[in-house]
Amino acid sequence: MSVTSINTRNQFKGQIVAIKRGEIVSEVEIETSAGIISAVVTTSSLQRLNLRVGNAALALFKATEVMIAKLADD
Known part of the structure; x- marks a missing residue:
C-alpha cells in the first residue's frame, strides 16, 4: 500500500535515522529539512x-x- 493523498497539510518528508525500540512503545527519529x-x-x-x-x-x-x-523505496 502507498499513500497517494492525505488531508494533512503539515507534513515533512525525511529519512528514518534512529529507532529506540521499547516493549510497548517505540521512538522513531526522522531527519527532515526542518x-x-x-x-x-x-x-x-x-x-x-x-x-x-x-x-x-x-x-x-x-x-x-x-x-x-x-x-515506497525509490
Missing part, C-alpha cells in the same frame, strides 16, 4: 509498518499528534 522530528508509536505499529533506519518516511502533524507514513 531538522530531526521524533514520534512515539506503538511497537506493534513499528512492526506492522516494517519501519527501519534508512526508510523514507513522512512526519504528519494533526493537532498535537505526529503520524508516520512509510514511503
Whole structure:
C-alpha cells in the first residue's frame, strides 16, 4: 500500500535515522529539512509498518499528534 493523498497539510518528508525500540512503545527519529522530528508509536505499529533506519518516511502533524507514513523505496 502507498499513500497517494492525505488531508494533512503539515507534513515533512525525511529519512528514518534512529529507532529506540521499547516493549510497548517505540521512538522513531526522522531527519527532515526542518531538522530531526521524533514520534512515539506503538511497537506493534513499528512492526506492522516494517519501519527501519534508512526508510523514507513522512512526519504528519494533526493537532498535537505526529503520524508516520512509510514511503515506497525509490
